[in-house]
Amino acid sequence: MTTATTTVxxxxxxxxxxxLGFAIVFAVNGTMIWFAVGSFSGLYTPKPRDRGLHYNDVVAAQQARDTLGWRVVTFWHPQSDRLELTLSDRSGAPLAGARVMVELVRPAEKRPPLDVAMAAVDAGRHEGHVALPARGNWDVDIVVERNGERFAQTQRMFLK
Structure with a gap:
């Protein structure tokens, strides 16, 4: 009889x-939600509502960019922390005399973009040095201007 009472x-x-197990699960999930909401807003542009209202202008700008036929090829040199851009026109010839502006944006963090000072090395080739604060995925925002024409493109790169 004593064994039955100790078992009960x-x-x-x-x-x-x-x-207790469910309370631990809820506490861990609540903590993870708090970190997720507090660390990244999910917004890429500063004024997403305005961009949405003017979406047709964004599409028109992209179509104008595509009619230029310019191509930008990016290459990252991890040994020297150097970003290289090769610019070409519709026929594949080097795009000489272009002005290039580059910003590196970390897509998963709230940190200001890094400006990269690009210098023309050769006809259609530009290089810039940047000391990355963190390795990983970066959005390379590229703006090329020549003879009053503007070409903008964003490329996602893993920089190590």
Whole structure:
């Protein structure tokens, strides 16, 4: 008879163990949600509503960019922390005399973009040095201007 009472005494703690287990799961999930909401807003542009209202202008700008036929090829040199851009026109000839502006944006963090000072090395080739604060995924925002024409493009790169 004593064994039955000690078993019943132990059994009444089992429901509380389930409650404790669920409480731990809720606490961990709540902490993860708090970190997720506080660390990244999910917004890429500063004024997403305005961009949405003027979406047709964005599409028209992209179509104008595509009619230029310019191509930009990016290459990252991790040994020297150098970003290289090769610019070409519709026929594949080097795009000489262009002005290039580059910003590096970390897509998963709220940090200001890094401006990269690009210098023309050769006809259609530009290089810039940047000391990355963190390795990983970066959006390379490229703006090329020549003879009053403007070409903008964003490329996602893993920089290490």
């Amino acid at each position: 005494g132990r059994d009444r703690h089992i429901p509380w163990l389930f409650v």
